[in-house]
Amino acid sequence: MSNQETLQREQHKIDWSAVKQEVRVFAPATVANMICGFDILGFAVDYPGDEVCMRKVEVPGVRIIAIHGDEGRLPLDPDKNTVSACVKMLLEHLQIADQIGVEIELTKHMPIGSGLGSSSASTVAGLFAANALLGNPLSKAELMPFCVEGERLACGHGHADNVAPALMGGITLIRGYEPLDMIELPVPDDLVAGIVFPQVDVPTRDARQLIKEKVLLRDAVTQWGNIAGLVAGLYRNDYELISRSMQDVLIEPTRAILIPEFYTMKDIALSCGVLAFGISGSGPSVVAISKGKKAAQEAVDKIQAHLTAHGIESLQFVSSVNVAGPKVINLK
Amino acid sequence: MSNQETLQREQHKIDWSAVKQEVRVFAPATVANMICGFDILGFAVDYPGDEVCMRKVEVPGVRIIAIHGDEGRLPLDPDKNTVSACVKMLLEHLQIADQIGVEIELTKHMPIGSGLGSSSASTVAGLFAANALLGNPLSKAELMPFCVEGERLACGHGHADNVAPALMGGITLIRGYEPLDMIELPVPDDLVAGIVFPQVDVPTRDARQLIKEKVLLRDAVTQWGNIAGLVAGLYRNDYELISRSMQDVLIEPTRAILIPEFYTMKDIALSCGVLAFGISGSGPSVVAISKGKKAAQEAVDKIQAHLTAHGIESLQFVSSVNVAGPKVINLK
Missing domain, CATH: 3.30.70.890 (GHMP kinase, C-terminal domain)
Structure with missing residues (x-):
């Protein structure tokens, strides 16, 4: 194990007593580009959005037990579904993939392929749920790379103008990608x-x-x-x-x-x-x-x-x- | 005379008792683009810059009586020199071109063709001087179209990323040109x-x-x-x-x-x-x-x-x- 990996393990050590049994999370739809800012701006809305219910189970691994509201369009295979694939990546990063099992129930309250960040909302809901279930070992910003990876799996490219506002809320600017530089912009009240x-x-x-x-x-x-x-x-x-x-x-x-x-x-x-x-x-x-x-x-x-x-x-x-x-x- | 022309004449009526005899004005060099913002950003510096001394004379018209520091490169012909040409445009706009005469002495404290907005500094100095001499009938923002016109005469295109900061000071954003939309941005102290x-x-x-x-x-x-x-x-x-x-x-x-x-x-x-x-x-x-x-x-x-x-x-x-x-x- 490299020094860096050791460091990461230390930084994000799981407090097993803080791990919960079940969590239900909502993540919002997003409007990428914000009309003029192609690939760099986006904002989140209150509604619609997706829901993930995640339960801790005895057998290690990540499983999708049900998807509602997708009209059968999304894969249940945990390696092909972006939600489970990202949660798996997160558990591997935390080096607990062989110590914990989770079951995921995904409920889509928004249309797929609508331009509203459907895959981002699901991915963010899944990762936010997993982090909450584990007692929040990572900050929101630390979850971002996993969200971007999910976007890459879902759309073929790792754009962040949906996942960033879906995760951070508000209006976000992605200044650049190497490394990912995310800026939260002010939100006018009205x-x-x-x-x-x-x-x-x-x-x-x-x-x-x-x-x-x-x-x-x-x-x-x-x-x-x-x-x-x-x-x-x-x-x-x-x-x-x-x-x-x-x-x-x-x-x-x-x-x-x-x-x-x-x-x-x-x-x-x-x-x-x-x-x-x-x-x-x-x-x-x-x-x-x-x-x-x-x-x-x-x-x-x-x-x-x-x-x-x-x-x-x-x-x-x-x-x-x-x-x-x-x-x-x-x-x- | 159209209604609009009448309106302009009324709006900017010259108070002849406020007109001065002589004014000396400094206008600053500017850094257009501000590295990343091609054609839309620019800022002004304290030094270098150009100086215009303008005197009211009896005979109507705009004359250049001397240019210092240009190594003989700039035209003295008032229709070809951008400073006098812009001042002439201003006097025509104010409908007083036949009622007032001015003599201009231009002192260049900065190199021509340096990328520091040399022509803009001169144009802004000239227009700011004329406006001051006349008792400031126009606001700074109202002088902008004449500055842009000067840039068009000097460089062949009416970009505003030098004239805008030279006239307004600070850091300016030119959001767009149709119509000219100029935004003053905050200037970090240090x-x-x-x-x-x-x-x-x-x-x-x-x-x-x-x-x-x-x-x-x-x-x-x-x-x-x-x-x-x-x-x-x-x-x-x-x-x-x-x-x-x-x-x-x-x-x-x-x-x-x-x-x-x-x-x-x-x-x-x-x-x-x-x-x-x-x-x-x-x-x-x-x-x-x-x-x-x-x-x-x-x-x-x-x-x-x-x-x-x-x-x-x-x-x-x-x-x-x-x-x-x-x-x-x-x-x-």
Whole structure:
């Protein structure tokens, strides 16, 4: 065993008397990119989200005993399911994989492939649950590398703009990846997200592949002016600046192609007085950001009515920014 | 005359009793881009800078009577010199071009073509002087469009990352151009810039033409992560974050080619413990950013010694961020 491994073992020594029998955890959906900040910004919402119930059992190992709400789409094989695979990694890191057994029951309260960080919410719920069950040997920030690894398993790349806000809550900036540099940004009190999920399938992988490898420097400058403006707007609590800044000239024009009625939805939202409108993550969910609940609620209601009239089923969620992140529902 | 023109005339009505005889103004050099924020960030320094002395005369019109310190490189023709051309535009906007005459004496205390916003300092000094002479009919922000126009005359494009900090002082963000959206960012107290100008000629136009029209999206994401990190770091007064963020993966690799000994200068600066090192504007000046004066001073001293050993003459300037911007030296 290397010195580093010994150190890690010492640092995170498990207090077996603090280990619990069962924990139930909720982790939130997230809006990656926050419209202008492709791959670097994201925020958490209060609802929807996923729930993990984790029980300590006698036989060592990590097992998935049930998944609810996924319409049979997620694997029960503990090595293929990202929740169990990440929990396994965590137990191995803590060097207790052969000393403890856990059973996981995953309940998805949000659609898969919606652009709302579905896999991130599950992964974060699983890791947060395992950590809570073990008496919290790791801090939230120390759980991050495992969350990123889960995202890599689920989506083929280790982006953190969903897992970071799902784990930390609030609005997070991923400044860089080598090493992971995560900054929590201020959350204006009245910021509300109105989300509509048109029930059409846009897998993250496809939405990524559409995006061109090269972009015009001129457009990149516009985009980073907006990103800088958004960060400044959050610190200044300046809703006007936030509104002017939340514009995506680079990614939206490409991804909007995959989303039915995108520009009409945008027109509807802006006519309701929201601050900004754009794609949530890789879509097809769209998000209207408003000051206070009224404009966001009006926007999503009108957007849903429009989609219904065009024969497209949809779901809506209206929520403040969730500053708490994942939470323990009960622990015994 | 349109309603809008009438309105402008009313808004900025000149109080002729407040008009002065002579004013002398200093406007500061600026470091555009602030290393990572190409075309959107810039800051002003205390020194060097340019001086404009402006006198009211009987005969209407704008005249340049002398330019000192330019080695005969700048035009005296009032339509070709950006300082007089901008002042003329201002007087026309105020609809008093036929009612007032001014003589301008420009003293350049900084090198031309150095990457320190030489033309911006002169333009800002001229416009600030004219406004002061007239009893300040316009606010600083209202002077900005004339400054941008001056930059367009001088460099062929209306970028504002030099004129904005030269006029407003401090650190400025240009979020966007349509319309011009200028945000003043917080200035950490101990932020010091150590500037070295290697006396080789790099015209802004050439330095721009080297830059490719298209960039990798991957690199753009790295860049805007750093830009967002820098803005957050300024608000948090977090020197570590500022340091991690001030990295340019997009423009520096290209522009560094035009700057002799660039990477050796960078190594020298970083070994002195500065927070960051990069190109000032389009170069060839380079800038070391430090917390407190010591590291910046040590860096520029060692860089100058290195350049001297390689037969390259240079100038150095060490300064805090100048939060005041242009200043009236005397007014009578």
